[in-house]
Each structure stands twice: as structure tokens, then as C-alpha cells.
Amino acid sequence: MDTTFPRLLLQHAARRPTDAAMREKEFGIWQALTWAGLAQLVEQLAAGLHAAGLSRGEHLVIIGANRPRLYATMLAAQALGAIPVPLYQDAVAAECAFPINNAEVRFAVAEDQEQVDKLLEIRGQCPQLQAIWFDDPRGLRNYSEPGLASLDTLADTGREIAQGNPGLFRAQVEKGSPDDVAAMFFTSGTTGNPKGVVHTHRTLLDRARAGAEFDHLTEREEVLAYLPPAWIGQNIFSYAQWLACGYVVNCPESSGTVMIDLKEIGPTYYFAPPRVFEGLLTTVMIRMEDAGAIKRHMFHACMRLARRVGPALMDHAPVKWIDRLAYRLGDLLVYGPLRNNLGFSRVRVAYTAGEAIGPDLFTFYRSIGINLKQLYGSTETAVFVCLQPDNQVRADTVGVPIRGVEIRVAENGEILVRSPGLLKGYYKNPQATSEVLTGDGWYHTSDAGFMDAQGHLKIIDRVKDVGRIHGGPNDGALFAPKYVENKLKFFPFIKEAVAYGDGRDRVCVMVNIDFDAVGNWAERRNLPYAGYTDLAQKPEVYALVKDCVEKVNADLAADEKLAGSQVNRFLILHKELDADDGELTRTNKVRRGFIGDKYRVLVEALYDGRPEQFIETQVKFEDGRTGVVRATLRIEDARTFPPVKAAA
Structure with a gap:
């Protein structure tokens, strides 16, 4: 179905106005924002941005962690036909200058004092940067920079405009088309300046829905949004699929409380790069080494059983009844408490991507009953290219092509992809676009690999490497x-x-x-x-x-x-x-x-x-x-x- 992100927001708000859309932890307490409340906030911010002069097709920089009001700002920009450009919150000030100048950004929204300071530091290099709005006012009371104001001020202005012109917001939303540019994501820039990857509402939502169909995601899922919003993986999981499915996105209090917040929320749908899973396992093993001899012996004995029969049970393969019984006992004594301690008690689907994950690490999580799978994709493909079906999960592949995806292997071993989720192009860089996109719609991934006999994709390395x-x-x-x-x-x-x-x-x-x-x-x-x-x-x-x-x-x-x-x-x-x-x-x-x-x-x-x-x-x-x-x-x-x- 052809639609846009703001239209999906309004549909959820009309159908289930009192259901939670997002939660944010503040001062140790989870605060819920309903779909109706979110729609109202987006309308106010959109009206405020409209009054400030944000126009259709213009870019708006957003820099910060996952916060409901930053998500609302993205939706407000899209409602006006403008293009949100999320930047990495841990980037140093100098790294923000190129994207802001490349996208000719006049307006920026920052999470807090740290991000405001970065933008003010590079303002001399970005003379077109007129206005900066901030979400968290702590530490900013005595700032008197021209054009610096709070999101509260922007929302208050927008509220007055919306009251005087109640049809403005919906009229702007209706002007939007699925083929309008929805967002721009800057690549990590391993060589030279980063490139702005341009995606439309259609490309992002098509891949979001394809992934949701593959894993049967519903509005009942719970997601913890803790990775940088500027990374398209987090953006797909906690923004595109959030609006496509209507589930709840939870924003942790801070990067330091993620593990506590993970346990409190108990997400049903979870994503992390391999290094997060490695860090969790390292923490577990460190704690076990410090445990008493009896507890340590029980843990290692149960884990030997889990590695032997756990993956088979996860894949619904035949397992002897005595092993099933022993595994249930292990689940009662070790695996269940361990999943609970990790915050994975309710995880139905967990994904990892970005780098290869070790077979032992992969097997560990699956052996204790966590449905960890791998996926393959990139910023340019709107993430979802290959996913691993349940009962066909292997550590050495990244899954099968999902709906709408075609894969071809070039003579030099490079993986070529054709998909409805491909980028529209690199912003202001037609040469780079022509280097990766062929005339008949194939995208050069720069990854070397092959399709195995079971139709799963196996990645070896970067072609150039x-x-x-x-x-x-x-x-x-x-x-x-x-x-x-x-x-x-x-x-x-x-x-x-x-x-x-x-x-x-x-x-x-x-x-x-x-x-x-x-x-x-x-x-x-x-x-x-x-x-x-x-x-x-x-x-x-x-x-x-x-x-x-x-x-x-x-x-x-x-x-x-x-x-x-x-x-x-x-x-x-x-x-x-x-x-x-x-x-x-x-x-x-x-x-x-x-x-x-x-x-x-x-x-x-x-x-x-x-x-x-x-x-x-x-x-x-x-x-x-x-x-x-x-x-x-x-x-x-x-x-x-x-x-x-x-x-x-």
C-alpha cells in the first residue's frame, strides 16, 4: 500500500489513540507517549517548523540519542515534505560540518548541551545554519546565541498556529507522496568524505514491511532503541518498522542504563551488532569465573548440554526424550535465569549484522533458547536484503533473499542486488551513484561472496580487500x-x-x-x-x-x-x-x-x-x-x- 510515514502516524492515532507509541525513561520512571499524544506533538512541531520557514525538499539535521521528541521532529519534518538528516551523536564537531554544508542545512535540532556545543563550534564554518532547537535544557539556561531556542518554544509557537489554522497539518501531510525523499543517511566514510544516501518513503517502508512479514511482526512487539538513530539499522528497526507495524519503541534513560532498561522492558524484537553480543557474553563469563565452585560446575555442565542439543531444539529437529528432559531442567536452573539476567526473557526474534559473528558466540545464544539470527543489508539497500528463516539458521551464512530481492554474483565474486529498497542516489554525487547503480537497477554491494546449495548467501570479504x-x-x-x-x-x-x-x-x-x-x-x-x-x-x-x-x-x-x-x-x-x-x-x-x-x-x-x-x-x-x-x-x-x- 502506497503511503508515507506521517500518514501512518495519523492512521495509528485514529485507530488506537490511547495505546502507547513510545516510552522514555526519565529519572528512573518509564513515561508513555500515546499515539494520539504523539500525533498532537508532531502537529505542533510541524506548524512551528513551517512558521520558521522550513520548506518542502529542504534538509533538517537532527543530532542526538533516541528520544521521543527527536522522533517527533523527524515526523514533523516529513509532514512538511522536508528531509530529516540524523547525525551520529558521538561524532566530534568537525565531522558534523561536512553533512551540514553538503545538505545546505539551515535548521538543526539537538538533544542536549553537548550537541548544541558542537553545532555552535562549527557555526563559523556553516554560515547558513540559522536556527538550533534543543530538547534537554539542562546546562543551557545562560546561553544567548542567536537562533538558539528550545523545542518547547517551537512547540508553543506551533500550538498557536495550529489552533488558528487547524487544517494546516493535514493539508501538508496530504501533499506528500510515497516517492518523496523521506530521509538521508550519511555513510560512515571509510574512505574520503561520507556520502548522503537518499531514501524515499516507498523504499524505506517497502523494506520495513518485507522484514515485518518475514518474521511475523505485529503491533504487540516491544523494541529498545539504544543504537545511534543516524545508523540506518536502528532507524529501520525503531522508526520505519515502528510506524509500519505500530509496536512500542522504548528509549533508555542513558547509554549507561541500557542493560538495566533492557531487563525492565524485556523486548520481544531485538537487534545488536556482534560486539554487543560479545560484550554481554564476556560479562557473563567473567561473573561465572568469579562464582563459587558448585555454581560454576553447574553452569558449565548445563552449557555442555545446551551446546549439544539447544540449537537442535531451537530448529525443531529430533532430540532424544532424555536430552529434552535434561534441557528442561537446565532451563529451570541456568538458561531461564540467564536469559532473564540478560534481558532476553521475552525475545522472540533477535538479529545481528554489520560484522561476522563467531560460530561459538552464535551457538551460545541459540543454545540457551534465544532465537538469534543474522541478516544482510546496507544503508543503500534500506537494510533488509537477506534474512535467516526460522529453522534454517546457520553461523556461516546471512540468510536467503527476502520478498522483492534478486541477487546475482558477478565474475569477480561481487554480490549484486536488485530490490525495491535501493537508494534513490547519493546526494549531489551522480558519479558515485553511477558507480554503484547500473542502468537496469542492480546495486554493486562491494562485498564478495556466493550463494550456497541451500540458497543462502555467504559473505567472504569486501571485493577490494x-x-x-x-x-x-x-x-x-x-x-x-x-x-x-x-x-x-x-x-x-x-x-x-x-x-x-x-x-x-x-x-x-x-x-x-x-x-x-x-x-x-x-x-x-x-x-x-x-x-x-x-x-x-x-x-x-x-x-x-x-x-x-x-x-x-x-x-x-x-x-x-x-x-x-x-x-x-x-x-x-x-x-x-x-x-x-x-x-x-x-x-x-x-x-x-x-x-x-x-x-x-x-x-x-x-x-x-x-x-x-x-x-x-x-x-x-x-x-x-x-x-x-x-x-x-x-x-x-x-x-x-x-x-x-x-x-x-
């Missing part, structure tokens, strides 16, 4: 850096990895340890340390990471195509890779080329055979100050294994 080893005993061998990095990150002690090897005679890796997991491991062994840099260079920690690297090598040796990608040498970095230092994107993807240039001296040391290397690195702290981290890094050799020959 798949290379070859040059020289040495593995000359000509395939090198897939992301594949190697993800295998290393499957270990709870390794948070990040950066692999090099294309055009070189061997593979070398730089590693970030997980400070919490390794710190707890060190404390249980009475190993003293003074911060991340000191802990990372401990011989015992190197031995721990070396064991992980060699396990990955043994695993790679069993893969005939990737046996040449085994890691020969590695080092542990002296600092954590950070988006503020340019080493990660805002979606926490490694910027491998940037890191290679920044740490060129370390890359050269890895390949020169040096046992150690001094490094001095400038870092940026959260409060904007800069400092320098100095260290002499150890470099270790890792054992490699001969390729395992496939059986004849």
Missing part, C-alpha cells in the same frame, strides 16, 4: 583480511584486529585486546597492571593472544582456499583503536588503509622481522584534549600449519 599473497611459500594464495580479522575477534580476549598481507609474502596482524576481559583474566592470576598500555605488553598477555592466533591458523589450514592467509607475526597495539582518532568509522568499522599509514612504522617492523618497535601516538580524549601515548611494542612470531588436504 580480497587480495593475493606475493612471494614466499604461499605465493598466489588468496588473502581475505576481514575474514581473518573476524576469526580473531571471535575470541573474547580480542576486541579488534587489523590484518595485512595483500601483495606481501605473508600475513601480519595488529591486535587490540578487550580491556575488560583481559583485565579480569589478569586479576584472577594476580597479574598487576597500570592501564591498557601496560597490560597489552605483558608477556603473559602476548602468550594468551598467541594461543588465539595459532588456533585461528589451525582453522585456516583446514580451508584449502584460505590456508595461505595464516598469520605469521603479530603485535598488540599500545592503545585502543578509536573513531575520534580516525581509526574506526562511527559504525566501528576498521579503517585499514588509514591505520596502515598511521602506524606505518609498526607495519614495517612486522615485515622486517624486528622483535620490537618504539611508537609514539597522539590521541584525542573525550573532553577534546589531546595527549601522547608512547610504548615499545613486542612483536611475536606465530606457528603456522600445513594446509589440510581435502579427502579424495
Whole structure:
């Protein structure tokens, strides 16, 4: 059915006015906003923005976390035919300047003082930025910048206008078309400036509905919106599908209370990138290691059973009655309390995407009764391309093409997608648009992969990153850096990895340890340390990471195509890779080329055979100050294994 986001809002408000549309936790108490209340707020904000001069086709920047009034502002802009542009709330001020200037933004809405300060800092670079409205007034009482006002002021103005012209809002909504631009999302910009991905109401709602149909989502779902709204994944789950289905979106009090809020809400539909699931499991394992001997023994015994029969039970496969009985007992003693402790007691469908998830991690969640699945998509495809059907869930694939999606594999192994959810184009960048969209509607994903015999898609790496080893005993061998990095990150002690090897005679890796997991491991062994840099260079920690690297090598040796990608040498970095230092994107993807240039001296040391290397690195702290981290890094050799020959 052809429609727009504001029309869907009005339909929900008319059909179920007193039902909760959103909840927000404030001062420890959940406050509900009904569909009728939300529609009224959107009307007031839309009238206020109209009076301020926001016109059809114009862009409005929104920067902040998930907040009902920021969602309402997006709907208000769309009601006027304007285009909301969410920006990452953790981006530094300088990163906001390009999107604001690129989209010629005159008006911005900020969550709080932190976001207002960023916008004021770059105002000199963005002379067209006329007005900034803020949601949370704390700390802003004495600000007297021109054009700075609260959303309350905007809503009050809009209320007066709406009372004087009650037909204004609906008349503006009716002017909207499904093919109007609904939102613009800026890519993470792994190379160069980010690109504005333009999506219409039709593309976003088509994919939202396709995903909802696939997993039988209804208005009874509960969702916790805790990831950045600027990321299209969060936007699809808590905005597009929210309005398509009419379920309840819950906004946590702060990033620090997400785990508590997760337990209180008990979502039925949940999404998280792999690193969130890794962090949850790491927390569980740390707590179990600190538990008493009896509790620890019971946990490990139940988990051995769960890994053996849990996934089969989840997939409704045949399981012996004695195992079913034992699993029920385990559910009573361990799995049920564990799901409750994680906040997953009511989860019906949980998804992960963005990066590969480790098979052991994936199996853990499914074995304790959580229906965790993988999906495949991107900003340009409005997320939903492939999803995993219930009872066909595997750790090494990303599912099957869903309604409306066609997939083709090019000769170079690149995945091509044709779908009703494809971007309209990159804003003001026709050349980039023509590079990814063919004349007959195929989108170049830049991912390398293939369809397996069961019709599931398997992703190997980025096409541009798949290379070859040059020289040495593995000359000509395939090198897939992301594949190697993800295998290393499957270990709870390794948070990040950066692999090099294309055009070189061997593979070398730089590693970030997980400070919490390794710190707890060190404390249980009475190993003293003074911060991340000191802990990372401990011989015992190197031995721990070396064991992980060699396990990955043994695993790679069993893969005939990737046996040449085994890691020969590695080092542990002296600092954590950070988006503020340019080493990660805002979606926490490694910027491998940037890191290679920044740490060129370390890359050269890895390949020169040096046992150690001094490094001095400038870092940026959260409060904007800069400092320098100095260290002499150890470099270790890792054992490699001969390729395992496939059986004849």
C-alpha cells in the first residue's frame, strides 16, 4: 500500500489513540507517549517548523540519542515534505560540518548541551545554519546565541498556529507522496568524505514491511532503541518498522542504563551488532569465573548440554526424550535465569549484522533458547536484503533473499542486488551513484561472496580487500583480511584486529585486546597492571593472544582456499583503536588503509622481522584534549600449519 510515514502516524492515532507509541525513561520512571499524544506533538512541531520557514525538499539535521521528541521532529519534518538528516551523536564537531554544508542545512535540532556545543563550534564554518532547537535544557539556561531556542518554544509557537489554522497539518501531510525523499543517511566514510544516501518513503517502508512479514511482526512487539538513530539499522528497526507495524519503541534513560532498561522492558524484537553480543557474553563469563565452585560446575555442565542439543531444539529437529528432559531442567536452573539476567526473557526474534559473528558466540545464544539470527543489508539497500528463516539458521551464512530481492554474483565474486529498497542516489554525487547503480537497477554491494546449495548467501570479504599473497611459500594464495580479522575477534580476549598481507609474502596482524576481559583474566592470576598500555605488553598477555592466533591458523589450514592467509607475526597495539582518532568509522568499522599509514612504522617492523618497535601516538580524549601515548611494542612470531588436504 502506497503511503508515507506521517500518514501512518495519523492512521495509528485514529485507530488506537490511547495505546502507547513510545516510552522514555526519565529519572528512573518509564513515561508513555500515546499515539494520539504523539500525533498532537508532531502537529505542533510541524506548524512551528513551517512558521520558521522550513520548506518542502529542504534538509533538517537532527543530532542526538533516541528520544521521543527527536522522533517527533523527524515526523514533523516529513509532514512538511522536508528531509530529516540524523547525525551520529558521538561524532566530534568537525565531522558534523561536512553533512551540514553538503545538505545546505539551515535548521538543526539537538538533544542536549553537548550537541548544541558542537553545532555552535562549527557555526563559523556553516554560515547558513540559522536556527538550533534543543530538547534537554539542562546546562543551557545562560546561553544567548542567536537562533538558539528550545523545542518547547517551537512547540508553543506551533500550538498557536495550529489552533488558528487547524487544517494546516493535514493539508501538508496530504501533499506528500510515497516517492518523496523521506530521509538521508550519511555513510560512515571509510574512505574520503561520507556520502548522503537518499531514501524515499516507498523504499524505506517497502523494506520495513518485507522484514515485518518475514518474521511475523505485529503491533504487540516491544523494541529498545539504544543504537545511534543516524545508523540506518536502528532507524529501520525503531522508526520505519515502528510506524509500519505500530509496536512500542522504548528509549533508555542513558547509554549507561541500557542493560538495566533492557531487563525492565524485556523486548520481544531485538537487534545488536556482534560486539554487543560479545560484550554481554564476556560479562557473563567473567561473573561465572568469579562464582563459587558448585555454581560454576553447574553452569558449565548445563552449557555442555545446551551446546549439544539447544540449537537442535531451537530448529525443531529430533532430540532424544532424555536430552529434552535434561534441557528442561537446565532451563529451570541456568538458561531461564540467564536469559532473564540478560534481558532476553521475552525475545522472540533477535538479529545481528554489520560484522561476522563467531560460530561459538552464535551457538551460545541459540543454545540457551534465544532465537538469534543474522541478516544482510546496507544503508543503500534500506537494510533488509537477506534474512535467516526460522529453522534454517546457520553461523556461516546471512540468510536467503527476502520478498522483492534478486541477487546475482558477478565474475569477480561481487554480490549484486536488485530490490525495491535501493537508494534513490547519493546526494549531489551522480558519479558515485553511477558507480554503484547500473542502468537496469542492480546495486554493486562491494562485498564478495556466493550463494550456497541451500540458497543462502555467504559473505567472504569486501571485493577490494580480497587480495593475493606475493612471494614466499604461499605465493598466489588468496588473502581475505576481514575474514581473518573476524576469526580473531571471535575470541573474547580480542576486541579488534587489523590484518595485512595483500601483495606481501605473508600475513601480519595488529591486535587490540578487550580491556575488560583481559583485565579480569589478569586479576584472577594476580597479574598487576597500570592501564591498557601496560597490560597489552605483558608477556603473559602476548602468550594468551598467541594461543588465539595459532588456533585461528589451525582453522585456516583446514580451508584449502584460505590456508595461505595464516598469520605469521603479530603485535598488540599500545592503545585502543578509536573513531575520534580516525581509526574506526562511527559504525566501528576498521579503517585499514588509514591505520596502515598511521602506524606505518609498526607495519614495517612486522615485515622486517624486528622483535620490537618504539611508537609514539597522539590521541584525542573525550573532553577534546589531546595527549601522547608512547610504548615499545613486542612483536611475536606465530606457528603456522600445513594446509589440510581435502579427502579424495
